[in-house]
Structures are given as C-alpha cells and as structure tokens.
Amino acid sequence: MPFTAHLRKREAKSGITTYQIVAEEEAGYSTGKRKRFYRTVKGSKKEAEKAMHNFINELENRTFTKDSKITVKDFIHQWIELYIKDQLSPTTVQHYVVQTENYIIPVFGDMYLQQVKNIDVQKWVFSLQKKSPLTGNPMAPKTIKNIFLNLSAAMKKAVMLELIPKNPCDNITMPKLERFHPDVYSIEEVEHMLDCAKGTSMYLPLMIEICIGLRRGELLALKWKHIDFENGYLSVEENLVTVNNERITKAPKTQSGKRSIQIPATLLALLKDTKAERKANGNDYIICQKDGSPYKSDSFTQKFRRFLETQGLKHLRFHDLRHINATIMLSLGISPKVAQERLGHSSYQVTMDIYSHVLKKVEKEAAEKLDEALFEKPSA
Known part of the structure; x- marks a missing residue:
C-alpha cells in the first residue's frame, strides 16, 4: 500500500532541534484505520x-524494521512462550526448548536480531555438519x-513483527538428506534376544514390540482394557x-x-497368562514398575539399554524394535499397506520411504521365484 508522511519539528530546552x-x-478496508509509523x-x-x-521507501519496499535492541536469546524465549507453547503438544514444545x-x-543468543546475517547462519550449519557442540561428533x-x-x-516471526527486514535463514545450503536405513537384528538375533529375556521383566515388552511394533509411548500407555482377548485385538488409543x-x-x-491390531496367538497367550498372574484389572498398566505405576520414557529406555549390555547383545535403540517388526513383516511378503496400518504410519508413502530397501529385496526374491516357477524346468 502507498504511504504518505509529514514532519513535526521539535525543539528541546537545550536548544537541540529534531x-x-x-x-x-x-486506510485498510476492514478497519478503516490508518497505520502510523514514527x-x-x-x-x-x-x-x-x-x-x-x-x-517511505523502506515502508513501501517492506525493508522497514522497528528500532529494537532485543537479543536472539530473549526473542526466542518470548517466541516460544507467546507463539509456540499453547499451540503445540508439550513434547513438541520440549523439543523446541532443548534444541534452541x-x-x-549458545551461538546466536547474545547477538541482536538485526546482527544475524545469512553468512552467520550458513557457517553455523556447516559447523554442525563437522561437530556437535554436545557430543563432538558430526551431526546427521x-x-x-x-x-x-x-x-x-x-x-x-521476527520478520512478521517488523523486528528484522528479512529472514537470515533464507537461501541456506543444507546438508543433503540421506535415506534412512534402520539398523535391525536378523531373525536369529531376534530369537536369541527373546531367549535372553525369558524370565525377566523385559520379555513381555520385547514380545509386544517384535510382534506388533508399537512406538515407545504407545507401549507404555497400554492398559489391560486395550486388549480384546475374545477377538484377539490390541487397541492403540493413548500415548504416554x-x-x-x-x-x-x-x-x-x-x-x-x-x-x-490383530495379536499373534503366542503373544495373546502370554498376555492372558500375565494378566492372570498379576490379577490385574482393566485400568492397570501392562508394562509397569513393581508398584504398578507406568515407566517414565527415559527410564524405560535406560532399562532396555541395561538389558542389552547385561546380556552382551548388539546395541539397538528401543525404536529399532519397531523397525525389526516392520522388516520381518515385509520380508515375509506381508502387504506394505497392511504393514502401514499396523504400524500406524500417516500414509502408505511413509512406509515405502522408510522400508524401500526391504521391499527391493522382497521384489528381487519374488522375481527369482517367478522365473524359477515359469522357466526353470527340472532336468530329466
């Protein structure tokens, strides 16, 4: 919109003229009010x-910024408090806080917003590629x-609030994203892990993960009311x-x-036996501490790590158990669409992107079997 302007002469008692x-x-059509800038x-x-x-040129070309000396640290804290905290889930907000x-x-906090330039952001991105400030290792x-x-x-948001003229994060060269290939156990390693877990409190959660592939929060939120023993189904309704x-x-x-999710017969029998042993009711947690209370997320992850170390098993992230479940399903020829629904992926494409390497292997085996069935005749 066009702008008009005029001058107001001011003389201070000291004699200085400004x-x-x-x-x-x-004036805007919706309010009929003029917006003033000084x-x-x-x-x-x-x-x-x-x-x-x-x-006037700054205003019309949208390069005007308010005269503000707010630091990056102060602005980010305000941004999270005013624009992020009430809009997103507590876990997502926590990720924002931890990452910022x-x-x-630590890099930009003491700088004023107007001081951060494109080159500063680019150097920062390149530095993270080389070394994480927390671990010292290159970052993914x-x-x-x-x-x-x-x-x-x-x-x-700072641009929208007219605190800076443009976003210094525009046109940054980012490291090339690598296709993710989850690290998983072979069938033999899975069997060995389950054998090691028998008789311990890790056996049931590992069986659930290998057979169903829940997310950690879904597993920890499970209660007996979520199990339909008559029809053999598990309902995922909550995330802890x-x-x-x-x-x-x-x-x-x-x-x-x-x-x-349909529960495999062996796991269903284990769940029945466990519920009977505990004399549990519907609202009791399935995966719980000795007093019946649910685990905290990090505590359960640490419990899993200690189990692997104690048993001398190859390191895995807990989330990799979910990948193991998916890989086994697809390797056995189960439809990717069925795998997507069991895993709770938001789309079929997500499943295809993550497990494309598994599907290529399955496709190759299918082609070999087809060739063998159609064209390789047994010798007389």
Missing part, C-alpha cells in the same frame, strides 16, 4: 526531508535440518510421554495412529 517523521499507510532524526529540515523519503537452548542460543543431516527449522521459524519429569498421557498425534 524532526519526527510521521508516516501513514492508506522515526526521529536530527539535523536540518533538508536532511529530515531526505530521511523522510528514505523512510543446546544448539541455537536430518537432525541439523530440524534444529535449523526452529531458528528459521523464529526469524520468520514424559515432559519435565512428568508423565503425560495424550491421544495419538494422527488419526492413523489410533488403530486396532
């Missing part, structure tokens, strides 16, 4: 007139991208997470996350 530039934007300059009237024309405090604020491209997007979102050392139960993030 001019206040008052610029007005054309700037004070020292010097002669001719210099003030020149400054006024430059001010550990990776962004996907992790760098997630952290970068937090800074970019904050800077985008830990935020600021407090357990929080919430609904799955997507509609596809809320699902009903």
